[in-house]
Amino acid sequence: MSQSLVTGGAGFIGSHLVEALLAKGDSVIVIDNLSTGFKKNLASVAQSIKFVEGDILKADLLELLQDVDIVFHLAAISSVQYSIEKPTDVLQNNVMTTSKLLEAARIAKVKRFVFISSAAVYGDAAELPVHEHGMLKPLSPYALSKVWGEQLCLHYWEQGLETVSLRLFNVYGPRQNPTSEYSGVISKFVAIMREGKQPKIFGDGSQTRDFVAVQDTVRGIILAAEAPLAAGRTFNIATGTSTSILDLVSAINNVLQTQIAPVHIGPKEGDIKHSLADIRLATSLLSHSPALSFLDGLHLLVKQK
Numbered sequence: 007m008s009q010s011l012v013t014g015g016a017g018f019i020g021s022h023l024v025e026a027l028l029a030k031g032d033s034v035i036v037i038d039n040l041s042t043g044f045k046k047n048l049a050s051v052a053q054s055i056k057f058v059e060g061d062i063l064k065a066d067l068l069e070l071l072q073d074v075d076i077v078f079h080l081a082a083i084s085s086v087q088y089s090i091e092k093p094t095d096v097l098q099n100n101v102m103t104t105s106k107l108l109e110a111a112r113i114a115k116v117k118r119f120v121f122i123s124s125a126a127v128y129g130d131a132a133e134l135p136v137h138e139h140g141m142l143k144p145l146s147p148y149a150l151s152k153v154w155g156e157q158l159c160l161h162y163w164e165q166g167l168e169t170v171s172l173r174l175f176n177v178y179g180p181r182q183n184p185t186s187e188y189s190g191v192i193s194k195f196v197a198i199m200r201e202g203k204q205p206k207i208f209g210d211g212s213q214t215r216d217f218v219a220v221q222d223t224v225r226g227i228i229l230a231a232e233a234p235l236a237a238g239r240t241f242n243i244a245t246g247t248s249t250s251i252l253d254l255v256s257a258i259n260n261v262l263q264t265q266i267a268p269v270h271i272g273p274k275e276g277d278i279k280h281s282l283a284d285i286r287l288a289t290s291l292l293s294h295s296p297a298l299s300f301l302d303g304l305h306l307l308v309k310q311k
């Protein structure tokens with residue numbers, strides 16, 4: 007049994023991670039400033055965790071990390087658009103939280119630090135699927151904040167702290183904010199099509215994403231904290247399969263048993279056309295591969311909403 011600190015634990019992915027850690031018998035501390043997270047995301051586990059409502063940049067981290075074995079650092083402002091409008095805010099929040107936490111984790115002799123990075127570090131990659139040693143092309147302050155977070159993790163790994171960075175792709179599942187630029191489209195389309203309305207697709211709908219269920223993502227995050235060979239490395243956490251937005255509409259029709267046709271509107275400026283992960287490293291070193299098909303994941307989303 008380990009004691010874990012989950013930063014951003016009241017967020018979409020963080021709250022699923024907290025549930026999974028408790029289910030395997032760990033004890034969990036959450037710190038969250040509720041800037042984009044919600045206390046209600048942790049309602050089912052509120053009695054079983056220690057919840058610290060506050061900002062990482064203002065907290066006494068050494069006190070927080072007393073007796074903590076593993077840090078899962080998910081807290082971030084994760085909007086690309088907001089980061090373009092307010093670059094300093096996002097860099098300050100995302101880079102400084104990581105830097106402060108890593109330094110405190112080193113001093114507190116934490117066993118492992120799992121940093122949640124993003125596929126955004128690859129930008130509009132020339133070659134697909136993207137693998138961990140491929141070129142990075144961060145196209146926004148948000149993506150840059152993740153590149154620097156990964157670099158900070160490598161720096162602390164050199165100093166003896168076990169760090170692992172995970173580049174998550176387009177995570178979807180219950181409790182996702184429909185405005186999320188990652189997979190908010192899934193929650194949004196499900197809600198619209200449930201009401202019998204037509205979803206609006208930017209462009210021709212041939213753009214593709216590597217959509218990964220939150221349940222599979224969380225399994226990957228926990229394996230990264232446990233796998234002996236993971237420390238000092240960076241992994242893609244995804245499915246290795248691509249789904250177009252047109253495929254998404256058909257899959258939702260399949261799950262809801264509807265036959266709704268989408269409406270096409272003009273393409274979205276700056277939208278990346280295709281994103282697809284090479285997941286061989288996570289498969290071999292973390293023994294992680296997705297257990298849920300896209301349809302299974304959608305069924306769970308529709309059922310639990």
Ligand SMILES: NC(=O)c1ccc[n+]([C@@H]2O[C@H](COP(=O)([O-])OP(=O)(O)OC[C@H]3O[C@@H](n4cnc5c(N)ncnc54)[C@H](O)[C@@H]3O)[C@@H](O)[C@H]2O)c1
Pocket residue numbers: 013014015016017018019020037038039040041042043044060061062063079080081082083084099103122123124125173174175176177178186188189
């Ligand atoms: N959702 C995805 O598909 C996706 C894909 C790639 C990477 N990520 C990364 O995964 C992590 C979690 O994403 P999410 O979708 O659950 O987002 P989210 O916004 O739901 O969760 C982030 C949480 O961090 C908290 N937070 C932010 N700054 C904080 C601070 N300074 N102090 C304390 N708490 C703070 C927020 O209140 C929120 O609860 C983020 O780091 C994000 O960049 C997400």
